[in-house]
Amino acid sequence: MEKLTRSDLYTLEAYAAGRAAFRNRVLAHKKARRLRLGEHVTLLFEDRLTIQYQIQEMLRIERIFEPEGIQDELDAYNPLIPDGSNLKATMLIEFPDIEQRRRELARLGGIEHRVYAQVDGHDRIFAIADEDLGRSEAGKTAAVHFLRFEFAPAQIMALRAGAGLAFGIDDDRLRLETRASEDTRRALTADFS
Incomplete structure (x- = not known):
């Protein structure tokens, strides 16, 4: 792109x-580029x-x-902007109550490094979070993170052939997984040039 x-x-x-x-x-x-992982986490895929x-x-x-x-x-x-072999997303951690948000962000330090993508039939791809930006410190995390998911050629080919796609967080503090809808899968697959 x-x-x-x-x-x-x-x-x-x-x-x-x-x-x-x-x-x-x-x-x-x-x-089609917005994916809710759970009640409090959303991925917004950029292009x-x-x-x-x-x-x-x-x-x-x-x-x-x-x-x-x-x-x-x-x-x-x-x-x-995606580079042809990756997806890039803004991750939002949202809690409407200020005190709850403060507690949860303090509890979830480093959670951004446990976000993954998974193409059906392939291994998980863990996000590279906040390149060149320190957004977690002293055991707490930020409410906004920038993620990059690097896909192997076989994973991209599988997506182009119609393989399913899921995203999640692999951490006991906040274990989530959501399958991308067909509209979202198609929109994101178009990011691979």
């Missing part, structure tokens, strides 16, 4: 004019369109229009 360049982005004026339609397109696109939306929103909010500032946003977000 190609990385974004400045020429792929709308100017602030053009984005303001077309924002509602673009936002609706992205929200519809994200539906070129979801990252373009994120960059456009950051440019809009921060009112960034200088070439250097735009390039900084591209440099920050482009690594979240």
Whole structure:
């Protein structure tokens, strides 16, 4: 999947004019790319369109229009676009009650390293979490993590042939597994170029 360049982005004026339609397109696109692992954990699988939306929103909010500032946003977000042999996801750990969230994040330190993908008939693929970012410290975890799942060619071929796909967490503190729907499996398989 190609990385974004400045020429792929709308100017602030053009984005303001077309924002509602673009936002609706992205929200519809994200539906098949969202996977709830359980009541409190969600994986949001990123791709070129979801990252373009994120960059456009950051440019809009921060009112960034200088070439250097735009390039900084591209440099920050482009690594979240899949590279052809992987899937990339934002993991959200969500507890609506602030005190419960504080307790659970303290209890779940390192949980991001126990998230996996599994193609039917193949071994689990454990996520590489938070590359170049320390998001867990002193035994507690953060509410947001960035994950990369590296797939072997045989796993990608199996997905293209229709093999099922599941994601989960292999940890006694929070053991979860969810099978991807057919729509989600198809959307994610399209990320392998």
